[in-house]
Amino acid sequence: MTLTRHMAYVTKGLTGAALLTLAFSAQARELSVSTVLSDAFPWGQAAEKWAELVEERSGGELTLRVYPNSQLVSGDQTREFSAMRSGLIDAAVGSTINWSPQVPELNLFSLPFFIPDETAVDAVTGGEAGEMVFEAIESRGVIPLAWGENGFRQVSNSRGPIAEPDDLDGLKIRVVGSPLFQDTFNALGADPTQMSWTDAQPALTTGAVDGQENPLSVFDVARIDQVGQEHLTLWNYMNDPLIFAVNQQVWQTLSKEQQTLLRETALEAGEWETAMTREQESERLAAIQERGVTVTELTDEQYQAFVDATQSVYEKWAPRIGESLVEAAQTAIDGR
Template sequence: MTTTRHLAKLAAALAGAAVLSASLSAQARELSVSTVLSDAFPWGQAAEKWAELVEERTEGRLTLRVYPNSQLVAGDQTREFSAMRSGLIDAAVGSTINWSPQVPELNLFSLPFFLPDEAAVDAVTAGAAGEMIFEAIESRDVIPLAWGENGFRQLSNSRGPISEPADLDGLKIRVVGSPLFQDTFNALGADPTQMSWTDAQPALTTGAVDGQENPLSVFDVARIDQVGQQNLTLWNYMNDPLIFAVNRQVWDSLEEGDREILREAAVEAGQWEIDMTREEESGRLAAIQERGVNVTELTDQQYQAFVEATAEVHDKWLPRIGEALVEAARESVEAR
């Protein structure tokens, strides 16, 4: 009898331990989050803010572990969306540029000189076009939650000031892996060269490429002026919103309450990062100028010359992006 009671107690203890272990596993869960840039940049700070809010509001039941520098896709940022879609990555704070090869609708934001200012960007993301883009992403088994901001991309080079399309003639410009960027710079007479940012920095240093385009935050934090980029043109030729998103299977596996926390935290982190990025813009520009960079700001007439020079790019890409989407975005911009 004693042996029987002992075995029964042991079985009960083991069962209790199994239940406790299962309970703890259900309560605590870690999701991987991919970003291209670290928390030295606003982009990485957005992901960290999201993680901070989620852990706080779930009391540690759900944690987001941020992996910067595209390390979950071996440095190839254009594979991020595919990796999230397949489940290799649980979530991401990603760029519309980097995801556009898999989601053509995201090329809307890369149409040259389509979005003239921040108010236009906000009108598109908050309007019908923004909803259509989120629907397009969700149709590919990724759940979009909120918008962030990488900002308008500006042009720098080592040769001289650029204030008209002719100034770009023959310049080798490093661009990201997007056919739309190739078409845009070809239309301007430049020689676009596709390469990762890791490869771009030594190429700029040696003069293998003459220039590059990035938001002011990246130019400032990465000290791009230190690799020969002493001429900067503020031309707002395209904007790169960020998107907070989660793999569909991961999303479906979460309890409704945790989904809501994940979404609300993403929206809050996104707005926090948008506000911060915009507030810091003037200070970053001043810091860049203090380091001796020659800054060119386009007049309305000069800006219009670039618009006209890239009109053919719009004609080519409108059907690829979707005429209804482009029209919805245009209406939002005009009504802003």
Template sequence: MFGSRSPSRFSLTLVGAAIALGSLAASADVAARELKVSTVLSDAFPWGQAAQKWADLVEERSDGELTLRVFPNSQLVSGDQTREFSAMRSGLIDLAVGSTINWSPQVPELNLFSLPFLMPDESAVDAITEGEAGELVFQAIESRGVVPLAWGENGFRQLSNSQGVIDEPADLEGLKIRVVGSPLFQDTFSALGANPTQMSWADAKPALTTGAVDGQENPLSVFDVARIDQVGQEHVTLWNYMNDPLIFAANQQVWSTLSDDEKALLRETAVEAGAWEIAMTREQESERLAAIQERGVTVTDLNEEQHEAFVAATEGVYEKWVPRIGEDLVEAARSAIDAR
């Protein structure tokens, strides 16, 4: 009967082809993978550009099989940048290009880079990150559930304010200075006689606009791109009191699901993106300073005697924080700086 006739060989061939195509499509879906990358600043800033550079390199070299989707402005933690490390450790974030400052509440060793006036110049930063101290920092991060892959750099942080020239510690007396959510920053600015006020970057510019705070500290790249001079910050003091290296990193559970080739690709591209971003940040420093001065900002460059007055005023911070960071780590950093 017609209804019970066996399928033709041609029909079976079509069915088999359809199944095969479906299997290939499913395999392609499985093979293609997207990972979420968190960062605090957008690609208008070198920090955000570093994350995007990483994403571009990965997409190019994986032929689209592995993609990184960048979420700037701390979107994945509702704007609270100090929660980024915890969110990555718990699996809410796959990857990040994060700040040593923002991650320091969860990784005390990262406070090394926030010790005031520890690193006098860029060669000192490199001596730490490229040597034993840098390895110890990476070990500390990995012991807390996050895999560090490479270094970047947000740059030396300078001081700005709306009240006047600051060239000695007494000039900071009573000034409300916006700082990030790190107790070490509170202690540093308290030692200098200021009134440190903790707030996220999202809240900082409105506070500067209204005069709720008198000043802030950030790299020149942030001052320049965010046009902080437009909210009354007419005075900048170049004091290089700390540098904020960035860290490319991955959630440990996500990392464990990657193939060896994918791990090698992520690490290789992170190192490349980090080196690219560090070079760009440093090369643009003088250009940014010139642009800031052209906009009428008064720039004070401390001489050696003035600089030493700030160093002396913050010595007490070391007594409290070196034991928390780890005396061996701080000694390794100092030895690397001395030997550079």
């Protein structure tokens, strides 16, 4: 064999191998999916359900690998959206709270005592306001696909029942890293303390902080009552929807069929997880009460007192979120 023929043979072999690799890559594409909580919680189960549906429907040609506990952002959940936008993360099932620093419109759901119940949540996410929120996310380089649910956030503490704003006076409450949360608890006379959940648990145990706020699912699964949280108030002061989303550049590399598959499976996983989360609420509440936690449910008059006490927060934040978005959400709530 001449040197020329030998080189041509080697080149042909390499080309064939490269083409085979490309074909295999096209057939078996894996996307990373970030989520803050593991599958011990409904949030993590939502991501796992999405991955399960994608693998089933794609025949293994497209797979989602779920990375729980914010491990792709070294435990800093507030960096998740930025990491997805930049392409360090392909996709995520994320929280409106955690993504709000990069997408101010997501603070809509954190306006205190603005969205009172589940029918109001559905009216907002399923209507014009929900479309406006998705447009805001897409304008920042991320493709939103579907809604899920982390649930209404309730407040607990180690001191005593909370039934009126004065009961929060001076209480050190652990909050997530959002200025809106700081403003809300300041307006109620509390002492909001920003810290990660990893730091919060020992702080609650030692009494360095008096209380915290989280959905019932987190309170129940994380056994927050075991760190001194003996008093729980159901006040539905804000809701935290989940959002299934994909990096825009990754989305553009997918075929139309793959895009349709991801969107349809995200919608199905979101509906499944939302229904499951809501169905489990009464069961979780019963389990929490059986463990000796005192549960306070607000009357309409008590609820209104909290609305009035945080009106200044609403007035400050509505313009930052966008008056037109807040008005669209209010219209949806009023018309539900």
